[in-house]
Amino acid sequence: MAMAASHTLSFFLILLSFSASSGAGSIGINYGRVANDLPPPSKVVQLLKANGITRVKLYDTDADVLNALANSGIQVVVALPNELLSSAAADQSFTDKWVQANISQYHPATQFEAIAVGNEVFVDPKNTAQFLVPAMKNVQASLAKHNLNIKISSPVALSALQSSYPPSSGAFKSELIEPVIKPMLDFLHQTGSYLMVNAYPFFAYEANSNKISLDYALFKQNPGNVDSGNGLRYMSLLDAQIDAVYAAMSALKYDDVKVVVSETGWPSKGDSNEVGAGADNAEAYNGNLIKRVSTGSGTPLRPKDPLNVFLFALFNENQKPGPTSERNYGLFYPSEQKVYEVPLTAADASKAPANVSKNQTPAAGEPAASPSRGQTWCVANGKSAMEKLQAALDYACGEGGADCRPIQPGATCYNPNSLEAHASYAFNSYYQRKSRGTGTCDFGGTAYVVTQPPKFGNCEFPTGN
Template sequence: MKSLTSLQLFLLLLTTVFNLFSSTAAIGVNYGMVSDNLPSPTEVANFIKTKTIFDSVKIFDTNPDVLRAFANTGITMTVTIPNGEIPNLANEGAASAWVNANIQPFHPQTKIKYISIGNEIVLIGNPAHINGLVPAMRTLTEALRKAGPQFQDIKVTSAHALNMFQGLTVPSLARFRVDLTETFFKPVLQFHQQNKSPFMINPYPYFELNVMSNNIDFAVFRKTPGVFDPASKKTYSNALDSLLDKTYTAMSALGFGDVDIVIGETGWPSLGDPGNKAADMDNAASYNGHLIRKIVSGVGTPLMPNKKFETYIFLLFNENQKPGPLTEKNWGLFQPDFSPVYTSGALRDGPQPNLSNPGFDFEVKPGQPLPKPVQPMPAPPADNAKKFCVPKPEATDAQLQNNLDYACSHGIDCRPIQAGGVCVEPATVRSRAAFAMNSYFKSKLGVDSACDFSGTGQVTTVDPSYGNCRYV
């Protein structure tokens, strides 16, 4: 066979690399703006297009300045409708009015791919939002169809937190919560199957640390012995694969394994409050660096090999006005001046992170025994139910009001501390904040870092329940 010249070898390599990247799933970024020091949307759009690997952006509202800035850039967008709009959008007239006001002026110059109705509504637990989601998705889809053929490719979805599984089990046996399987998840998945739209999830290994015995290395893709699923005989080298396969198994059990899964949010904070050992730059760089390589490679998961997941990393910028623990301000890949917070691999021509586990599986030579996995997957600490989160004595009312507002706007059912609720008395900021802080702490499965609240919270084993007000 005729040998190839250096030029021919170079062209062959170039073609191979191009085919690899052109055939992989999209990788995007969440663009949050809870900050007073961010560059203009036009500058952001230009930075993403010219400097980063991202080809898509997800925003948390229909900010017209942002939509206008991304016009004609070629970057696709996902826009999020706030949870409070869900009941209203079930009305045909309201859905059509929303499309006319928020989508028509910007499409097709702005490439809108998904409209996400609400965010993590099961976690927040408002019955009106949960019951209204599927009707709103149906009505908005019909409104897009009636608006014209140029809107037919926009898919409607909603992003879900991973508090949707029944109990703690291995990935191959996961099921949706029994109280919502028939009334919520089955209709949601039926909608997606009928409309060829994706089921969007927000898998955060950071918030699952307590479930995995605080195994940070497993959470951030570092090499570990792995975790074994005795039912499927699969070994998991990282937490994200486990969360994705749990979702796939629960969907398949209902007959919807053919519905695409899109990762709407995932990431890792680079800074936390004192005592938070998980939130640092090394862990963030390891998680997001490995994540980017995983998504680009299209390697898939143990139960979904070679599956390509469209993924949106959380978050583009650090947001200095986010309330709550210090971690909430430090999920960003970049500072407001576009300098990297750490090396993640998100810059197109920038440095690459030093990854300890680039293959995402075990490299075993012939005749070499497999690494001994953990059997079965670790359960949460036995004393988790005995831990509570309460304010520190020195915390001020202003600080506690911030904690209260943050918890109640991030997935906590605060009706017990509202008028007529069993925990409304005593009517002090400290009492109401204590209930909300503990509820937020429990929603994060009791991981200690969820009780930081910028140094104003503390973990205790003393149950603060009183009367009919129970701290669960």
């Protein structure tokens, strides 16, 4: 890695422990096992403990895993899988037996934090959504028989939203609201539980890389996006996604239900068409997310509610179907070796260049920081105030030293003759000359990085490659 080649993953995972134990919010990790080369559960628990991980989320109730987690001090979220929902909804005795076999016999040595009833049922091709709330209620009743105080929720994908942009327009799909969403939120409200949300900025960026800034997706320096509905400024895509869910719940009058991000992550490898997949971006996303959570601040819509997040995932899982990215979300290889690097100590982390936006224009002659990998370009934020954009353009073409000859009258990139187009060309010239260094595409919040070639008429934007 360009910025952290001398560091190891240890502090990254120490930070997981820090944020989980402080009042700042919490970070856990998803322990998926769709693989044939993973270490045994006993070694996995040693790995978790050695790195200070205190919360783990499973996708089943495997006996070997639950026994291995006994007396470890690790909080556990387990799952009742989708294929059992119809049985759990239909028969209280089924959930009585399930709780007895999978929960109560391991308690209290294994510390259960929550049960995820189903997973992304709204996109389940077997149409299990109708069974969700009855199953949740039966599981709750069965837990009560054993005097077990364990939260019950169900992870939903962002695809359950009919609208998510801007965040203030967040709304659930109308066909889901009365049959499932409102009954589920009512259950969560009554039981004091939270809504689990699987949120992946990677997917949104991959599908809209020509519109979404990579820095915005990775919690890096960026001008942010102002929500036209409520005037709030968003500095990261994940914050916007979470607030879209909060807005959707608020529209249904469930303002007191909290959100836990039950899955989020970034793949360290992908297919050629999976824009943004790569180890550098995965390192940046997860590392900056850890810092983000540890600050204790909430989202713009819920600033007093610290973020609680489960990273996806502990290991690369070699048997997951789908594109290459699906098998490359892990922090560890099955060998227990780290996939990418992060700062080793708190002191090193504090010395590392800040990734969070400061909205500062680089000074003339500023040395290039670590260069971005791959082809990227710098373009103007067309939503910026014209005066601010003009001032940034003047700086780039003046003391910034950008090559602005191609945007002069009669030159190759003069047309289209617009402030946004000309500023984009000048900003990109500066950015490329500075080796695409961190902080060299900001210009007082009027610019951001893109990974697709900018399109302004027939003008070709140079790269530093």
